Amino acid sequence: MQEQTVRIGLAGLGTVGGGLAEILRENREWIQKRLGREIRITKVLVKDMNKERDVPPPPDAKLTGSMDELVGDPDIDIVVELIGGEEAAYNLITRALEEGKSVVTANKALLAEHGSELFRLAADYGAGLAFEASVAGGIPIVKTLKESLAGNRIKSLTGILNGTDNYILSEMTDRGISFQDALGQAQDLGYAEADPTLDVDGYDAAHKLAVLIRLASGCDYSYSDLPVHGIRGVEAYDINRARAFGYRIKLIAQLKDRSGSLQAGVFPALIPEGDILAKVDGPFNAVHIEGDAVGPVMLYGQGAGDLPTGSAVLSDIMDLARGNCHSNTGFVNDALDKADPLPSELTVSRHYFRFTVQDRPGVLSILSGIMGEHNISIAQVVQKQEPSDEAVPVVFLTHSAQLKDVNNALAEIEKLSFIKAPTRHYRIL
């Protein structure tokens, strides 16, 4: 068996499936030099057998429209699930695992929402369930957490996990354009979908974070418990103001281990420009990890695309073919414990506020008074110089304060008569 061809049943011949097929074709000899075996896509499951395809199927692969024909084929060693979505992918993966077939998937949404069940099923049937491609495209973050940093307790993980959002924020930063214009541009370039909800509202990053939390902490953190804020409300004004203070605004997916309790969430935040994460621009992804032994480590690369994601799928296939499949989750017991989530209200960090106020005497004193009553101490304030009849922005940077205090202070401030627009509020990393 070790010397034989590795036979792949590929479900879905879209961008990533096409990328995988291309790498297998272009680097056939190289892969054999690495693995000692050939990898061949022998069967491809497609939705519509008669559709004109952008991606040509591998020449010696049989096309099928039937899931049963793919997962039930005794001549297939590994099933690669690249159809995306939830229901069909769920059915395909569970059926394949029940047949004892190992599965490679890039499906972050499915793993975030049904991961614990799927990992238990894979363990029951002694099958591999590999998912390097589900987070951050070609960046080897899954293997790094599962294997390379296996001896470390992960103290924190800070990721830029959505390339579309990072592209939009980078364009707003570099070219001073509005969110809508940057989004339109991302759509024109194919970075963003026609319905950008999953990206710009932070859900895609949250799916990926849920997958990483499991790998880093060994606990199941329920996806629905993750606090998620996207980038829809970010305005060019705040990006420029943050820049002037020496920060970049990025959409961050973060996990912090607070003595065993997990604090996690997705939110836009200000990152100091000297921080290497602040240099992650355009459609790139990065994950910054703080391990108790290794200290800070960062991995950077392309978070999407046919060939980068195909490269990650291929590394999983090669691992499974080598029998490197000691555990799917990175823990001996694939049935993980439930996480103990710490409410994000208890997060302590510095904060950025932009108030839009009617320009009259005493405003600053009232605002800072309310903050003081809520234990929020102010580090910097910028107010428009000239008196004006219109509403003007006042920007505060605070020292460390608890999110609960911040929310209480903001609720009180929102009620003041001189506040003329909703306050913008971001955490500072």
Add this chain to the structure above:
Amino acid sequence: MQEQTVRIGLAGLGTVGGGLAEILRENREWIQKRLGREIRITKVLVKDMNKERDVPPPPDAKLTGSMDELVGDPDIDIVVELIGGEEAAYNLITRALEEGKSVVTANKALLAEHGSELFRLAADYGAGLAFEASVAGGIPIVKTLKESLAGNRIKSLTGILNGTDNYILSEMTDRGISFQDALGQAQDLGYAEADPTLDVDGYDAAHKLAVLIRLASGCDYSYSDLPVHGIRGVEAYDINRARAFGYRIKLIAQLKDRSGSLQAGVFPALIPEGDILAKVDGPFNAVHIEGDAVGPVMLYGQGAGDLPTGSAVLSDIMDLARGNCHSNTGFVNDALDKADPLPSELTVSRHYFRFTVQDRPGVLSILSGIMGEHNISIAQVVQKQEPSDEAVPVVFLTHSAQLKDVNNALAEIEKLSFIKAPTRHYRIL
């Protein structure tokens, strides 16, 4: 056997050995949760049994002064070589492999100079030879090249592989101090040895590069064939001048695959400040890889230190304990082919020159004339404004030119009577 304790024979109880022992002690339960087995250091080989130790030996480990007692102990599963140096380490590793014991080592010099022999020996005895800790400390670059990017042809690899040099250059850049002052500071902080040759002359980075070339290309590139230039000649003047042009000077270890021929070397170079590698400051390391499928990927972290390097040693131990040891080199045939090195003279890049000239009319025209005759086209020139009786610097940035042409032009220019000091020359990445 799988359920039993993994018994480690540790050779060398210095910085990294102490780090490994500390992680095993602090994260004992965590490691068992990951691996399902306990890892215990059962025997430690030390040079002098009676020496007062900075690092306390693990409490239940037996100390020995005899190599035979370590490698010959049937109760030891894995030998960890952390004594460094060449001869004793060579003897220890070959003896352990001949006993069929797997070996984990952090010894880059040994792998660079005797790697091909050691990998062949390990293959002959069916033993593992793992070396994640030999390059870039805790950064998982070995596993990434061997496994995560296994389906990629590596088109180029650009590393900042020596933390001492990077610290020195960062201090010179940020604080405008001289090489000597920055070196002294690095020595005071324990980053640099009393004899800094291995670091500042580039040999340490070259050892690491030789290890990475094998992993990336599947070829043995003879260490003695690597062109190596260190940072001893780098002056604060050039660092400042480079900064003014928008560059940082870093010590670079580079591999480029030119249609199967390998171009490799260690040299100080100017990196555009917008490049993420330019943000790798202080004692940090990073490796930037360009794979044909994955595109650009960068890994960043601490390149040295007890716990980061101990973390890498531990990941190798865990891999070996899991039986993830399909091949030591990352290729089925551990006896690699010889590399086909491309002479560095054929490298094409942009260049930085600083000439020190007597300030008289016609100098610029003569210099640019000679460059033109050697196919070197000039992109930018900066000359001191005011006439002066003293020798003055003239800085040129060129367009792409072949190193051979550059060397010929510089040889001709050196002979001119108005050249008053040796010319400084760096490549621009």
